[in-house]
Amino acid sequence: MNHAVLLLIDVQQGFDDPKWGIRNNPDAEANMELLLKHWRAQGWPIIHIQHHSTEADSPLRPDQAGNAFEEFAEPIEGEAIFTKTVNSAFIGNDLEQYLRQHNFIDLVIVGLTTDHCVSTSTRMAGNLGFNVQLVGDACATFNRKDLDGNEINAEEIHRIHLSSLHGEFCSVVSTKDLC
Amino acid sequence: MNHAVLLLIDVQQGFDDPKWGIRNNPDAEANMELLLKHWRAQGWPIIHIQHHSTEADSPLRPDQAGNAFEEFAEPIEGEAIFTKTVNSAFIGNDLEQYLRQHNFIDLVIVGLTTDHCVSTSTRMAGNLGFNVQLVGDACATFNRKDLDGNEINAEEIHRIHLSSLHGEFCSVVSTKDLC
Numbered sequence: 001m002n003h004a005v006l007l008l009i010d011v012q013q014g015f016d017d018p019k020w021g022i023r024n025n026p027d028a029e030a031n032m033e034l035l036l037k038h039w040r041a042q043g044w045p046i047i048h049i050q051h052h053s054t055e056a057d058s059p060l061r062p063d064q065a066g067n068a069f070e071e072f073a074e075p076i077e078g079e080a081i082f083t084k085t086v087n088s089a090f091i092g093n094d095l096e097q098y099l100r101q102h103n104f105i106d107l108v109i110v111g112l113t114t115d116h117c118v119s120t121s122t123r124m125a126g127n128l129g130f131n132v133q134l135v136g137d138a139c140a141t142f143n144r145k146d147l148d149g150n151e152i153n154a155e156e157i158h159r160i161h162l163s164s165l166h167g168e169f170c171s172v173v174s175t176k177d178l179c
Numbered sequence: 180m181n182h183a184v185l186l187l188i189d190v191q192q193g194f195d196d197p198k199w200g201i202r203n204n205p206d207a208e209a210n211m212e213l214l215l216k217h218w219r220a221q222g223w224p225i226i227h228i229q230h231h232s233t234e235a236d237s238p239l240r241p242d243q244a245g246n247a248f249e250e251f252a253e254p255i256e257g258e259a260i261f262t263k264t265v266n267s268a269f270i271g272n273d274l275e276q277y278l279r280q281h282n283f284i285d286l287v288i289v290g291l292t293t294d295h296c297v298s299t300s301t302r303m304a305g306n307l308g309f310n311v312q313l314v315g316d317a318c319a320t321f322n323r324k325d326l327d328g329n330e331i332n333a334e335e336i337h338r339i340h341l342s343s344l345h346g347e348f349c350s351v352v353s354t355k356d357l358c
Contacts, residue, residue: 086306087347115343120302127265127299136326146342147315147351160339163325164294169266172326 004133005104006039007125008032009089009111009118010051011073014059014066022143024154031138031175032110033072038179045104046079049089051117087120096128106131108178109170110138115161126169134170135178136162183312184224184283185214186304188268188290188297190252191230193238193245201322203333210317210354211289212251217358224283225258228268230296268300275307285310287357288349289317294340305348313349314357315341 011032039046048069052062059066075081082093090096099107107130111118118139125132141161143154166172190211218225227248231241238245254260261272269275278286286309290297297318304311320340322333345351 087302088306091303091306116347119343120306120348123266123299123302124270127267127270144342146338147345152339152342157339157343159325160331160336161343163323163331164298164336164340166326168295169299 002103002105003042003044004106004108005045005047005099006035007047007049007089007107007109007111007121008036008073009049009109009121010060010113011048011070011111012051012060012066013068013070014053014064015112017059017066019059020142022154023140024158025137025140028110028112028138028140029070029072031135034175034179035108035110035135035138036073040076045102046075047095047098048073048075048079048081049095049111049117049121050081050083052083052085054085087117088124089117089121090124090128099130104130106133108133108135110135112139113141114139114158115141115144119161119165122165123169132170133173133178134162134165135175136172137174181282181284182221182223183285183287184226184278185218186226186228186268186286186288186290186300187211187215187252188228188288188300189230189239189292190227190249190290191239191245192247192249193232193243194291196238196245198238199321201333202319203337204316204319207289207291207317207319208249208251210314213354213358214287214289214314214317215252219255224281225254226274227252227254227258227260228274228290228296228300229260229262231262231264233264266296266299267303268296269303269307278309285312287312287314289314291319293318293320293337294323295320298340298344301344302348311349312352312357313341313344314354315351316353
């Protein structure tokens, strides 16, 4: 059995753009970096998922500077990169085949955003039979509007989405649990 | 172009079991029934998704009475049924191929539960390129505990999940919008 893969989802500079609005968990990047350094120090497997947006105004488009990984999360030799154009890390690429070929069963997921790409990728990973630990304090999301136009706090969105995922699709853990 | 398919997710008697706890939106079934009758009256396509749980204590197991469809949602001749054992209606069966073979692009989704099977199926449908309308008032979910053990109200879970889905994976609409 291989060691759990650290799967970093959309840790890209485009999410620093003010267009996304108010975010929760400013410590998310520091926690991702701790996990990444820990995984590298142990020689454990690491996979980076990079979003190639097809939206006209997204800073995550491949032709935009924001498509680049955050500096601390820049992949190094031996780390796999898979790209995607939708929320799920498992649609439109060979991630699932790659994991199965390498006999990777256990995944540790971190990244952005909790309720969009992280949630969708965690759900599909769990439903495809992978064993997922989702690191809640190494994820974050942004304020959104509800259907009546009321602002919803990012921390509340984050809390409720983690609660819906935990025990059904994954186990939600903390950075401290893993380092 | 074919008319939008009405996709009913897990409208099964097992969700009436008290084990699930407090639910929101007691009108969900009446709205599902309105939509189902409308679709049947127009001769539009209808697909039923039936959950075959593999959990030891689930009332939705195939060997349990709760696996049966709700009476009002019992499929009739000409309506397709796909079964699943996980949350996503698109994993472990031929639903995607069936939709593509029949040139069904537009989906109208209703069912249970908003934040588990409905959300997961809506996310995958949108990410696979289908055009999804999710009928918010024809879905429902149950109270859950957050990671600190605090009870979260089903209506709040429902509201926040619909907000995260709307505009990203689907359009959230009402029964009245469609009937």
